[in-house]
Amino acid sequence: MEQKALLELRNITKQFDGQTVLKGLSLTLYPGMVVGLLGTNGAGKSTLMRIALGIVTADSGDVRILDESPDRLSAKAKAAIGYVAQQPFGYEGFTVAQALNLHRSFYPEWDLALEQEWLQRFGLDGKTAVQKLSIGQRQSLALIMSMAYRPKLLLLDEPVASLDPLARRHFMADLFELALESGSAVLFSSHITSDLERVASHVALVKEGELLLMREIDELREHLRLITLATDELPALPPSIQVLGHHGRTLVIDGYQGQPIAQAQSCLPINLEQLFMELHP
Numbered sequence: 001m002e003q004k005a006l007l008e009l010r011n012i013t014k015q016f017d018g019q020t021v022l023k024g025l026s027l028t029l030y031p032g033m034v035v036g037l038l039g040t041n042g043a044g045k046s047t048l049m050r051i052a053l054g055i056v057t058a059d060s061g062d063v064r065i066l067d068e069s070p071d072r073l074s075a076k077a078k079a080a081i082g083y084v085a086q087q088p089f090g091y092e093g094f095t096v097a098q099a100l101n102l103h104r105s106f107y108p109e110w111d112l113a114l115e116q117e118w119l120q121r122f123g124l125d126g127k128t129a130v131q132k133l134s135i136g137q138r139q140s141l142a143l144i145m146s147m148a149y150r151p152k153l154l155l156l157d158e159p160v161a162s163l164d165p166l167a168r169r170h171f172m173a174d175l176f177e178l179a180l181e182s183g184s185a186v187l188f189s190s191h192i193t194s195d196l197e198r199v200a201s202h203v204a205l206v207k208e209g210e211l212l213l214m215r216e217i218d219e220l221r222e223h224l225r226l227i228t229l230a231t232d233e234l235p236a237l238p239p240s241i242q243v244l245g246h247h248g249r250t251l252v253i254d255g256y257q258g259q260p261i262a263q264a265q266s267c268l269p270i271n272l273e274q275l276f277m278e279l280h281p
């Protein structure tokens with residue numbers, strides 16, 4: 001049976017002040033997918049999420065989020081979407097507990113036990129004033145606020161950048177569980193490729209506003225190769241192979257299935273960090 005998409009972005013373009021930020025980008029998320037969005041600073045990741053949520057309007061293309069249009073989201077859909085923005089959030093003058101009380105009141109599906117578990121896990125004390133929290137602690141609170149109602153779709157813009165490795169590891173594991181258990185989907189941007197490799201089911205690589213690659217992490221390990229050529233010249237390649245990057249004697253290909261590659265001096269699997277570096281020489 002065909003699954004229904006939780007988020008569908010089709011041919012999205014966006015310009016800011018004459019600069020094209022997104023160039024016909026398409027991306028679809030189905031239940032159970034944890035998609036790590038990877039791209040350099042300014043590649044368009046935050047803009048993509050903001051367009052998905054209707055905070056920013058695309059110049060052209062179609063967006064469907066929980067099968068609705070982002071500019072006319074129903075209350076039901078809003079209560080099933082979680083979002084953590086890159087910028088720090090408000091709640092100045094509140095304690096952690098007060099902020100959570102207020103936030104909780106908007107979500108009938110709020111799971112209090114889950115909230116308490118995460119408060120403890122992140123070491124957050126309900127009595128602490130929000131303005132006294134460190135950046136990482138604020139990020140933890142924002143994550144609890146976005147996840148404790150078990151949203152169907154979770155969009156996280158660099159959610160773990162300020163968390164310590166232990167908190168990151170716990171949170172990432174929960175993220176994956178949430179998606180698998182409840183048939184949710186998660187789209188998260190991160191520059192930490194090792195996190196992405198550990199928890200994402202898919203990677204979406206954005207370069208200069210275009211989707212360069214959207215693959216299952218496991219497939220990526222199987223079918224991507226880093227090749228050192230004997231010369232700078234690109235050899236004739238089997239038609240099933242797609243060139244992702246070529247500079248000097250270095251070649252990055254997708255679609256590798258053991259075919260012989262002419263002029264290859266070495267042909268090695270590639271991890272996400274290497275891939276990222278090779279595609280941004």
Ligand SMILES: Nc1ncnc2c1ncn2[C@@H]1O[C@H](COP(=O)(O)OP(=O)(O)OP(=O)(O)O)[C@@H](O)[C@H]1O
Nearest residue numbers: 016017021039040041042043044045046047048086
């Ligand atoms: N509201 C805006 N007005 C003008 N330019 C904008 C606006 N929002 C984003 N941009 C520009 O669009 C480009 C993409 O920005 P975006 O924040 O989407 O990138 P990003 O991939 O999320 O980057 P980072 O990894 O640094 O967060 C940048 O050049 C940015 O300056």
